[in-house]
Amino acid sequence: MEPVSADERGPWRLALRRFLRNRFAVAALALFFLIVLFVLAAPLWADHVAHTGPNETHTLQKLQVGDETREVVTPAGIPIGPQWFEAGGKFFLGADSRLGRDEMVRLMYGGRTSLFIGIVSALITTLAAIVLGLLAGYYRGWVDAVIARVLDVLWSLPVLLFGIALGTSLAIGGLKIGPLELSGGSIWIPIFVISVFTVPYMARPLRGEVLALKEKEFVEAAVAQGAGPLRVMIGEILPNLASTIIVFFTLNIANNMLFEAALSFLGAGVQPPNSSWGSMISIGEELLTTQPLLAIIPGAMILLTVLSLNIVGDGLRDALDPRSKVRLEAHAGIVEPEGASV
Amino acid sequence: MARFIVRRMAGMVIVLFAVSVLVFLVFNVIPNSNPAERLAGKNATPVLVKSIEEEWGFDKSLPEQYVTMMKKVFNGELTSYSPRIPVDERIAEGVPATLSLSIGAGIIWLFFGLLLGYIAAVRAGGKLDKFLTGLSIAGISIPVFLIAPVLIYFLTYKLEIFPSGGYVPFSEEPWEWFTHLILPWVTVAILSIGFYSRVLRSSMLDVMNEEYVRTARAKGLSERQVMTRHVLRNSLVPIVTLFGLDFGATVAGTAIITESFFNIEGVGLYAAESISKLELPPIMGVTLYGAFFVVFVNALVDIAYAYLDPRVRLGAAAR
Numbered sequence: 001m002e003p004v005s006a007d008e009r010g011p012w013r014l015a016l017r018r019f020l021r022n023r024f025a026v027a028a029l030a031l032f033f034l035i036v037l038f039v040l041a042a043p044l045w046a047d048h049v050a051h052t053g054p055n056e057t058h059t060l061q062k063l064q065v066g067d068e069t070r071e072v073v074t075p076a077g078i079p080i081g082p083q084w085f086e087a088g089g090k091f092f093l094g095a096d097s098r099l100g101r102d103e104m105v106r107l108m109y110g111g112r113t114s115l116f117i118g119i120v121s122a123l124i125t126t127l128a129a130i131v132l133g134l135l136a137g138y139y140r141g142w143v144d145a146v147i148a149r150v151l152d153v154l155w156s157l158p159v160l161l162f163g164i165a166l167g168t169s170l171a172i173g174g175l176k177i178g179p180l181e182l183s184g185g186s187i188w189i190p191i192f193v194i195s196v197f198t199v200p201y202m203a204r205p206l207r208g209e210v211l212a213l214k215e216k217e218f219v220e221a222a223v224a225q226g227a228g229p230l231r232v233m234i235g236e237i238l239p240n241l242a243s244t245i246i247v248f249f250t251l252n253i254a255n256n257m258l259f260e261a262a263l264s265f266l267g268a269g270v271q272p273p274n275s276s277w278g279s280m281i282s283i284g285e286e287l288l289t290t291q292p293l294l295a296i297i298p299g300a301m302i303l304l305t306v307l308s309l310n311i312v313g314d315g316l317r318d319a320l321d322p323r324s325k326v327r328l329e330a331h332a333g334i335v336e337p338e339g340a341s342v
Numbered sequence: 343m344a345r346f347i348v349r350r351m352a353g354m355v356i357v358l359f360a361v362s363v364l365v366f367l368v369f370n371v372i373p374n375s376n377p378a379e380r381l382a383g384k385n386a387t388p389v390l391v392k393s394i395e396e397e398w399g400f401d402k403s404l405p406e407q408y409v410t411m412m413k414k415v416f417n418g419e420l421t422s423y424s425p426r427i428p429v430d431e432r433i434a435e436g437v438p439a440t441l442s443l444s445i446g447a448g449i450i451w452l453f454f455g456l457l458l459g460y461i462a463a464v465r466a467g468g469k470l471d472k473f474l475t476g477l478s479i480a481g482i483s484i485p486v487f488l489i490a491p492v493l494i495y496f497l498t499y500k501l502e503i504f505p506s507g508g509y510v511p512f513s514e515e516p517w518e519w520f521t522h523l524i525l526p527w528v529t530v531a532i533l534s535i536g537f538y539s540r541v542l543r544s545s546m547l548d549v550m551n552e553e554y555v556r557t558a559r560a561k562g563l564s565e566r567q568v569m570t571r572h573v574l575r576n577s578l579v580p581i582v583t584l585f586g587l588d589f590g591a592t593v594a595g596t597a598i599i600t601e602s603f604f605n606i607e608g609v610g611l612y613a614a615e616s617i618s619k620l621e622l623p624p625i626m627g628v629t630l631y632g633a634f635f636v637v638f639v640n641a642l643v644d645i646a647y648a649y650l651d652p653r654v655r656l657g658a659a660a661r
Contacts, residue, residue, distance in 0.1 A: 153361065156636065
């Protein structure tokens with residue numbers, strides 16, 4: 001029997017095989033799906049196990065555990081600690097603060113917010129970066145000059161500081177750009193803030209790739225066949241960017257979730273009554289001496305999610321482009337010193 | 343070299359202008375409400391709002407508003423309104439603490455990052471290599487807001503090894519200054535050690551393939567001399583750029599979160615407190631000064647880079 005040569009399989013199937021052979025990355029992907037399942041199960045847990053919502057307060061209530069009654073919040077204002085299954089799943093991780101809200105329910109709903117913001121802002125960033133990268137790399141000239149300069153300036157800013165500035169002033173005032181209108185408490189505000197400030201980290205490398213791809217013969221061939229700019233950009237260049245985009249998208253979710261957590265921790269991100277893992281940490285921080293888990297568990301959830309995404313992203317890069325040498329370095333957005341001279 | 347510096351400084355001035363316009367847009371134009379009301383803070387009286395409106399000239403055109411804002415910031419007239427406290431003074435008071443935190447952390451991560459990276463490069467392919475790869479992925483994934491509470495809870499409250507929070511000025515009690523800063527330093531530094539060691543490692547492995555390294559070996563230098571004089575020196579170039587960027591990002595970013603966990607009375611804590619009170623003028627001041635600081639550090643780094651690597655300055659001059 002003749003051996004099947006590698007060329008007969010598509011590059012995507014080969015990449016998939018390479019990815020599946022990387023056990024570490026596969027395990028990380030499984031972990032990420034578990035976390036997604038965990039937050040998706042929030043309403044189930046809230047309705048059928050905890051019998052409470054993420055914002056329901058239980059300050060003066062008592063909890064029947066066996067023969068014992070326990071106060072959800074002591075008169076001194078200390079919330080109850082983890083009950084695990086002793087109270088039938090109620091207050092599995094204890095209560096969150098002197099408001100006596102169920103920490104487990106909040107953890108699941110907060111995770112929804114964190115993941116939602118991370119994924120949606122990564123989608124927006126990716127879309128914007130593709131458009132900007134294609135336009136700048138394809139048209140060059142003044143289009144490129146304008147886009148590249150704007151990206152350079154955004155890139156050199158202290159992102160967290162500007163995120164805080166924009167997040168806070170929008171939280172107070174809300175946003176109105178043309179038909180887009182957001183109120184101060186909307187979770188679309190942190191999404192908007194994060195997307196704006198992370199675009200350059202993705203658009204700059206994409207622009208570089210487009211610049212290189214435009215020189216390739218297949219682009220010349222397409223133009224010679226009479227393809228217009230749009231068809232060349234979308235039909236010829238974009239497919240060649242796919243592997244970069246997939247890797248960056250994955251890493252971008254991780255990065256954006258950290259960004260969101262930092263903003264929400266400081267009060268410049270998700271606004272109450274919404275909560276996210278970041279804002280839960282800032283509530284938990286006040287009780288660090290008595291109930292340390294309140295700050296540590298949401299932090300650990302962020303770590304697990306971000307770590308799994310970073311490992312998956314790294315594995316995808318290995319699988320999609322086995323030749324790539326610079327890996328983590330590119331993620332941090334530092335590699336090329338050419339960008340250093342503005 | 344002089345030409346490069348002049349060009350770079352001109353570039354910096356343009357970026358500073360762009361940054362100041364961006365700050366103006368962020369605070370006074372993009373949000374959808376009366377800017378005077380936003381600046382006044384919560385529970386402001388109509389009289390105060392009216393006076394802020396006049397003070398900042400919000401009835402005038404946008405360019406005029408921009409000029410007024412910049413004048414206020416750089417003449418040190420920016421104040422928070424409830425109560426009225428000059429922003430500049432508070433920022434100046436916080437600078438020593440923030441710089442103590444950032445510089446100390448920078449020294450720690452640079453030292454350990456370079457040390458581990460050097461060892462890993464000399465013994466490429468070993469166990470340390472794998473460990474560092476893991477450490478750097480973990481490093482970019484572990485949030486400050488996990489490290490800080492864990493360290494504080496276990497080392498401060500449980501084991502009582504370190505003093506709990508606060509900042510003691512170096513001029514008052516140097517030893518207390520040091521012990522109070524150890525945990526915050528570790529919190530900030532631990533994130534970067536793995537990453538720096540990997541960058542140094544890969545950069546050293548690249549340099550080791552260069553011909554001048556072969557020449558150095560051929561002329562009979564000892565392995566240690568080849569490594570330190572030729573390989574390490576040339577591998578440090580990317581580290582310089584990286585460090586400049588990260589140092590700026592620490593001062594104007596990570597420090598805010600770290601200071602609010604450890605209660606260090608620096609610029610970051612001032613910013614964090616202002617956010618929770620929804621007071622905009624201090625955030626405006628901190629953002630503008632922070633951004634200027636970062637842009638300035640980046641320019642310095644580029645100049646240092648050009649000094650270390652003639653190809654950069656000659657390339658830039660030829661353009």
